[in-house]
């Protein structure tokens with residue numbers, strides 16, 4: 070128990086915290102598979118970008134796998150999806166694939182393929198190194214260009230036809246900026262806005278809350294791209310925004326007496342971690 074500091078904080082938790090539907094679905098699929106198997110199952114990389122949850126899943130027989138061994142077994146494809154080449158390699162090594170790709174990500178993969186087949190130069194707006202983006206790109210034979218900002222577009226040459234899609238968790242204004250810039254440079258532009266509606270709502274609620282509070286806490290894995298984006302978005306509105314994974318990372322000096330503290334969380338952050346944060350805030 071922390072020594073009470075008498076800060077009397079006013080705590081506001083954003084509506085809709087907890088796993089998004091894609092993460093809930095992936096966990097449900099993996100738990101069902103682990104329950105059926107006597108030896109447990111693997112996930113293709115950490116099932117979600119939250120170390121605390123991945124540890125709990127490991128305890129119930131869901132083990133993240135970085136490389137394929139010789140033993141085979143069942144392997145769950147996480148909500149980010151995977152490339153056809155990786156899936157083939159898993160199959161060749163004797164693994165049975167259980168696909169938990171989020172339907173929003175699947176839609177982005179299909180739209181990229183449709184654009185590619187119709188002769189458009191595919192542009193993915195998102196993070197080059199993110200597994201979801203790598204997966205989408207691989208669905209068009211790694212021929213898509215990935216851009217992270219409208220500025221990057223200024224240095225690129227495009228053909229006549231450009232097809233644009235979004236990583237599912239990027240901010241809407243980042244996507245709009247790139248679309249606007251490409252529209253100045255290509256003759257024909259076809260846009261699929263594949264930003265997931267849940268992410269858009271989460272970002273919207275977080276920015277409204279950031280405007281109402283003295284301090285904002287963004288709860289989630291440091292390896293979670295959507296949590297890091299929430300942090301940047303909120304910090305641009307509320308300079309006293311802090312990213313925490315667990316409640317023991319919070320410091321009393323962040324909060325003034327009687328401060329209003331907002332709490333938001335990434336799509337891969339479970340409700341129980343947010344509840345821990347709130348309980349600890351009440352102790353300050």
Ligand code: SF4
Nearest residue numbers: 089091171173237265
């Ligand atoms: S954030 Fe959206 S796209 Fe990503 S897993 Fe969740 S529901 Fe699916």
